[in-house]
Amino acid sequence: MADVGRQASVSITTVSLVLSGQHSRISEATKARVLKAVEDLNYRPNKAAQGLRLGQTRTIGFVTDEILTQPFSGNIAAGLSAVAWEQQSLLLTVNATMNTGRLRAAVEDLIDRQVEALVFAAMGSREVDFPETPPNLPVLLINAYDRRGRIPSIMPNEEEGGRSAIEHALDLGHERFVFLAGRENAWATKMRVRGYRDGLEIGGLRPVDNPIFYGDYRIGSGYDLAVRAMQRRPRPTTLLCGNDQMAIGAYIALARMGVRIPEQVSIVGYDDEPIAADLSPSLTTVRIPFYEMGRVAATHALAGTVSEIGQMLMSCPIVPRASTNRPLGQ
Amino acid sequence: MADVGRQASVSITTVSLVLSGQHSRISEATKARVLKAVEDLNYRPNKAAQGLRLGQTRTIGFVTDEILTQPFSGNIAAGLSAVAWEQQSLLLTVNATMNTGRLRAAVEDLIDRQVEALVFAAMGSREVDFPETPPNLPVLLINAYDRRGRIPSIMPNEEEGGRSAIEHALDLGHERFVFLAGRENAWATKMRVRGYRDGLEIGGLRPVDNPIFYGDYRIGSGYDLAVRAMQRRPRPTTLLCGNDQMAIGAYIALARMGVRIPEQVSIVGYDDEPIAADLSPSLTTVRIPFYEMGRVAATHALAGTVSEIGQMLMSCPIVPRASTNRPLGQ
DNA sequence: ATGAAAGCGCTAACAC
DNA sequence: GTGTTAGCGCTTTCAT
Numbered sequence A, B: 001m002a003d004v005g006r007q008a009s010v011s012i013t014t015v016s017l018v019l020s021g022q023h024s025r026i027s028e029a030t031k032a033r034v035l036k037a038v039e040d041l042n043y044r045p046n047k048a049a050q051g052l053r054l055g056q057t058r059t060i061g062f063v064t065d066e067i068l069t070q071p072f073s074g075n076i077a078a079g080l081s082a083v084a085w086e087q088q089s090l091l092l093t094v095n096a097t098m099n100t101g102r103l104r105a106a107v108e109d110l111i112d113r114q115v116e117a118l119v120f121a122a123m124g125s126r127e128v129d130f131p132e133t134p135p136n137l138p139v140l141l142i143n144a145y146d147r148r149g150r151i152p153s154i155m156p157n158e159e160e161g162g163r164s165a166i167e168h169a170l171d172l173g174h175e176r177f178v179f180l181a182g183r184e185n186a187w188a189t190k191m192r193v194r195g196y197r198d199g200l201e202i203g204g205l206r207p208v209d210n211p212i213f214y215g216d217y218r219i220g221s222g223y224d225l226a227v228r229a230m231q232r233r234p235r236p237t238t239l240l241c242g243n244d245q246m247a248i249g250a251y252i253a254l255a256r257m258g259v260r261i262p263e264q265v266s267i268v269g270y271d272d273e274p275i276a277a278d279l280s281p282s283l284t285t286v287r288i289p290f291y292e293m294g295r296v297a298a299t300h301a302l303a304g305t306v307s308e309i310g311q312m313l314m315s316c317p318i319v320p321r322a323s324t325n326r327p328l329g330q
Numbered sequence C: 001a002t003g004a005a006a007g008c009g010c011t012a013a014c015a016c
Numbered sequence D: 001g002t003g004t005t006a007g008c009g010c011t012t013t014c015a016t
Helices: A002-008 A012-019 A028-041 A047-054 A074-086 A100-112 A158-171 A187-203 A219-230 A244-257 A274-278 A290-303 B002-008 B012-019 B028-041 B047-054 B075-086 B100-112 B158-172 B187-202 B219-230 B244-257 B274-278 B290-303
Strands: A059-065 A090-096 A117-128 A139-146 A153-156 A177-181 A212-214 A238-241 A266-268 A311-314 B059-065 B090-096 B117-128 B139-146 B153-156 B177-181 B212-214 B238-241 B266-268 B311-314
Touching (some): A059 A074, A074 A117, A074 A290, A100 A117, A117 A290, A153 A158, A153 A290, A158 A187, A177 A187, A219 A244, A244 B274, A274 B219, B002 B012, B075 B290, B117 B290, B158 B266, B177 B219, B187 B212, B238 B244
Parallel strands (some): A059 A090, A238 A266, B059 B090
Antiparallel strands (some): A090 B090
């Protein structure tokens, strides 16, 4: 900056004033000279120094828990990143494992680097024991909830998602379901099951006729449970799957059994992974709005309005595709 | 820091000395007093200020091109992140789209923030027109190559991967293949095809008997091409798929046709997505070492040895699973 | 063994 | 209109 000043025969103050857009009090002539010098010297302001002086880093600390290695959930990062960029901010990212020690170290490092907000994102809606943070620092959890419940969090409305899935099938006229659920003790499973039960009630159907089979969210269990489900008499007309992976398992099982989708049985997935649209027939599924969750998080984090969030639930809409249709004979 | 000094009745110099581990010349007594004060005041050093003074930010700029939203390739980020963390560094991440303007802006912002290295990662092994960067800044491309060829890059050895796939099948005794390839004009496709042709030659097989069908890397094309492939007489005994997604399509097609894997036909995928291990039977596939690519990149970037990399090709090994076996009658 | 002072690159009162 | 100066929070010579 001193170099620029020398080159343009002005003080560094003038350079600073020109560069920070306070042209108001600077004559056009000097302004042009400074800009020319900046150009000639290929000068670029040091944002680290600016940050120190201004006391702001335009940086969001982002701690992930295996999220990057998980399919499609990187959309959380994409959403955060998009909003951050719009507001001249960047993401300082750390990949922390389950291990609480690592989490604490990561959070502390980010704080030491003066991030202006802290966002933590987990897979599978876990509970976390989040470390202590300075009182004035906005902190937000995505897809996770604090053990002590004092940190605002953004979660998908899994219960609504489960309900959307079955309501979609009810609307098509279906009356016999099996829910191929995921791991029984997972938070997301419990919520989705709750939504499913709500749906049954709305449809006036008895739980005993529309059972829940528990699996583990993996393809294999989707396969096995689909086989089991199709052995019931009368046959279910819709299989609601705990996630898209299990739906893939169901697809393969039904293909092998010679049962056609959606003519003989409708399938609903959950997650709306990229693969869902690619399957044939394309998979009707429930979308988890990861990208939007990231956007909302970044928006509030940067605005310093995290306290308005509380425990925010984001809507999980049904995405109707070709794997669901009216049941046979309707 | 001044507060700590006051609390411990020492100068800030002493505080700094104690905190930076230069205990050498500090008496145990003062050291203890300082540490106590640090504790009491809950003091944490400001790394932004440290960085300014030391002229180092311990930060790697990481520019991604849709990579985060792509399944499993987030492992590149995980690899980078792991090494960075080991070396007390962090990733400053920007999600840039194809748009070159955005890429340039991202790179400039990162440079202004004084990152100590720059890593760009793309999906699908694209060519990029990378912006100008300061001569002393380590820059590295992952899964991408510079239009002007002057930037070191780390790419998967797709040709070797294609060859590994077919060699694995040859070793099992197969002699009739169809290669269900991906988009014909993609760089990765060309390389994989080249490896496939090498393999045919090694096995002494004629290309005319072992054709290549081109698709688009999506499930649907895997399905269609598998159907077409199985109509050939004599039937192929192994289907080599351009990626795991196409292999899934093949699985579904074969299930519907009543063809058993691997008894009647062996399947090989490519990518080793998480889903590959979950399929039933589990999918033999070629692994792209994304995580390792990230690690190597971060290691060289931080060590300032990017020039040693040149155009590095990372090995893509076959991962044998249950979808391949000896052909019938062997 | 400890402290005073300079300076990293920048901004912003306050002079002139 | 433009320059002088102080200072953001830290490290590090050089004195003492």
